[in-house]
Amino acid sequence: MPMPALAGGRHGAQELRPLVEVVLSALAEGARSRGGVVPAGGPEAVAASVKETLGEALPRDGRGEREALYTLVRLLAAGAVDPAEPHCVGHLHCPPLAVATAADLAVSALNPSLDSWDQAPAAGELETRVTAALAALAYPDLPAPDALVTTGGTESNQLALLLARERAAGGPRLQVVCGASAHHSVRRAAWLLGLPSPLVIDTPAGLLDPAAVAAALDELPVRALVVATAGTTDTGAIDPLPEIAAATARHRAELHVDAAYGGPLLFSEREAGKLDGLQSAVSVTLDLHKLGWQPVAAGLLAVPDGAALRPLNHRADYLNAADDTDAGLPDLLGRSLRTTRRPDILKAAVTLRALGREGMAALVDRVCDSARELADKVDRHPALVLYGRPAISTVLFRPRDADDEQIAGLRRRLMYEGRAVFGRARAGGRTWLKATVLNPYLRPEDLDALLQLTTEGPTAR
Numbered sequence: 001m002p003m004p005a006l007a008g009g010r011h012g013a014q015e016l017r018p019l020v021e022v023v024l025s026a027l028a029e030g031a032r033s034r035g036g037v038v039p040a041g042g043p044e045a046v047a048a049s050v051k052e053t054l055g056e057a058l059p060r061d062g063r064g065e066r067e068a069l070y071t072l073v074r075l076l077a078a079g080a081v082d083p084a085e086p087h088c089v090g091h092l093h094c095p096p097l098a099v100a101t102a103a104d105l106a107v108s109a110l111n112p113s114l115d116s117w118d119q120a121p122a123a124g125e126l127e128t129r130v131t132a133a134l135a136a137l138a139y140p141d142l143p144a145p146d147a148l149v150t151t152g153g154t155e156s157n158q159l160a161l162l163l164a165r166e167r168a169a170g171g172p173r174l175q176v177v178c179g180a181s182a183h184h185s186v187r188r189a190a191w192l193l194g195l196p197s198p199l200v201i202d203t204p205a206g207l208l209d210p211a212a213v214a215a216a217l218d219e220l221p222v223r224a225l226v227v228a229t230a231g232t233t234d235t236g237a238i239d240p241l242p243e244i245a246a247a248t249a250r251h252r253a254e255l256h257v258d259a260a261y262g263g264p265l266l267f268s269e270r271e272a273g274k275l276d277g278l279q280s281a282v283s284v285t286l287d288l289h290k291l292g293w294q295p296v297a298a299g300l301l302a303v304p305d306g307a308a309l310r311p312l313n314h315r316a317d318y319l320n321a322a323d324d325t326d327a328g329l330p331d332l333l334g335r336s337l338r339t340t341r342r343p344d345i346l347k348a349a350v351t352l353r354a355l356g357r358e359g360m361a362a363l364v365d366r367v368c369d370s371a372r373e374l375a376d377k378v379d380r381h382p383a384l385v386l387y388g389r390p391a392i393s394t395v396l397f398r399p400r401d402a403d404d405e406q407i408a409g410l411r412r413r414l415m416y417e418g419r420a421v422f423g424r425a426r427a428g429g430r431t432w433l434k435a436t437v438l439n440p441y442l443r444p445e446d447l448d449a450l451l452q453l454t455t456e457g458p459t460a461r
Contacts, residue, residue, distance in 0.1 A: 001062060007109040016109060019069060026070045030077020037085035039078060040418030046079050081421055086446035087453070089435040090421035092233065092261055092287075096295040103350035104295050107342050115339045116319040117329045123343035124332050130349045135302040137266040138259075138284045146306035147286070148335055149345050150299035153260030154185040156285035157227070159301045159312075159337065160256045161189045163283060164225040166311035167254075172222035175199060179208035179239065181232045183258055198227075206235050206427060210243035217251035224253040225282075230275055231261025231291075234425040234434070235387070236394030238262055241277030249280070257281040260299070262392050264291040267360040271368055274391065282308070291392070291438065293363060294347050309334065366440040367393045374435060374447045383455045387432050396425055396432035399454060404431040410454065420453050 005015035039046055053075045062068070082088060084095035112120035114127065127149060135145035150156045161176060168174040176198040178186050190198050199220070201212045208228055217224055226248045228239040241257065248255045257278055263286035265271040266278075278284060281304075288298035303309060313334040315322070320331045333339075352360070371393035378386040378397040387396035398407050407424070408431060414420040423434030433454060 001064065004065060008111065012109060019065060020105070022066050022069045023073050026073035027077045030074040030080070031082065033074070033078040034080065034082070034418070036418050037087040038081045038415055038418050038421050040416065042416040049079060050075065084439065086439065086442055087420040087450060089437060089450065090423040092290045092436055092438070094290055094293050094438040097293045097351060099354050100294050100347040100351045103347040107344070107346050112343055113340045114332055114335065114343055115341065116332055120332070120343060123346065124330055126349055127335070127343060127345040130345050130352070131300065134286065134300055134348070138263070138286070138302045139279055139304045141279070142304050144305050145302060146309060147300045147302040148309065150301055150336075151297040152289065152299035153183060153258060153285050153287050154188070155337075156260065156299050156301040157183065157185045157258055158189040158192060160283040160285065161186070161193055161195065161225065163303075163308060163311060164254055164256065165193055165195060168223045175220055175222045175224045176227060177201065177213065177216055177224050177253075178227040179203040179229065181206055181208070181234060181237065182227055182229055183233055183260070186227050186258070206232065206237045208239040208244060210240055210247045213244055214247040214251065217247065217253055224251070225256055226253055227256050227258060230257055230259035230263065230278065231392050233261070235396060235427055236261065236390060236392040236436070238274055238391045241275065241280070245277045245280035254282045255280055256283045258285045260285045260287040261290050264288065264360070264364055265392065267357055268364040269361065270365055288348055291364060291367070292348070292360075294351065298344055298348055312337070363440045367437050370440075370442045370447065371395055371437040373444065374437060374450070377447055377451055381451060381455070384451065387427055393437040395435045395437065396427060397435070398430070398432050407431045407433060414453055420450065
């Protein structure tokens with residue numbers, strides 16, 4: 001068997017080109033084999049298919065690059081849940097743009113690591129400039145906002161709590177305050193960082209009540225970080241940010257906004273007003289692999305001034321020796337808690353250059369419009385009940401005559417049959433089907449077909 005080729009170097013592109021063609025063929029054939037949004041048959045059928053196709057995971061003798069690529073990429077595609085399919089509305093998991101995916105291929109081929117300048121000269125500078133521009137979306141009136149690239153909302157929220165803990169060093173322990181609808185990563189981050197368990201405020205209406213925040217802060221003798229959410233995972237709700245910011249300011253507390261879902265509304269002049277008050281936060285979580293159409297991972301933590309990131313600075317002579325830094329080599333080690341990390345900013349940079357802010361805004365507006373249209377259709381449907389108007393692009397609904405157990409069963413049945421992937425949410429004491437609209441190319445007939453699936457079968461009465 002010939003020696004495998006490298007993807008980089010002067011001849012890497014030539015070696016990669018035929019293999020990319022194999023991947024594309026396998027993706028297409030896998031999608032045809034799947035025939036819809038999700039493979040039918042549930043976990044047992046998928047596990048059996050993988051077992052049969054994979055065979056020995058570490059064979060003694062290889063079967064060659066093309067066979068391995070075609071067989072396993074086809075297997076992956078045939079067994080995938082494809083967020084580009086119209087009936088995939090289950091999660092905050094967007095269909096990536098082709099241009100962003102193509103850019104990601106270049107990152108994999110060159111394999112730079114953003115832990116020192118001598119591994120990623122252009123990538124490091126590109127990240128610096130693009131993250132500053134994205135941070136300026138959240139802090140448009142400040143001179144030096146900055147952002148770190150993360151793996152997503154979980155890492156961003158952890159970084160936000162870490163920075164708040166460091167600002168509170170030397171004083172009383174930091175107390176995190178959040179709503180019951182806050183992302184689970186807030187509580188997990190507090191645990192990881194050795195902070196007290198967050199003070200969780202009940203959110204019966206799905207929103208963090210500013211009066212409840214103020215009352216909680218009245219009772220706290222320690223420094224507090226309030227975490228508000230702009231786009232909750234269950235309902236897509238946006239907490240009343242201006243009022244929460246005012247309450248935290250009166251109590252000399254800090255505000256972090258988890259806008260992993262809702263943050264990209266800032267691209268749209270029409271929708272950005274929903275995030276008024278965001279600029280009062282000491283940090284903001286943003287995810288471009290949710291409402292930004294980027295391949296995973298594309299998270300950000302934005303801060304109003306790059307100086308806020310100084311607690312992350314760290315020295316390792318083999319990566320950022322002091323004399324190298326003094327000689328002008330940029331220090332990248334304080335740009336992340338990770339050491340080896342790929343330049344995930346490239347795909348975002350390519351997308352922003354290709355579409356511009358107006359192009360991104362158009363995509364945001366389209367998914368918001370589709371969600372409102374879906375909600376209208378549910379509201380008019382005699383057999384369905386709408387939970388509420390979408391704040392962003394999440395629509396909760398349920399068949400009128402079904403109970404919670406039947407709702408859960410309906411969701412699983414549609415998934416096991418390979419017909420649709422809905423999410424599920426608990427709101428108002430009931431279980432709801434959740435449709436998170438992130439595909440900007442959904443047509444009205446696609447929305448009609450989604451609803452039709454939920455009103456037929458054994459749970460419809």
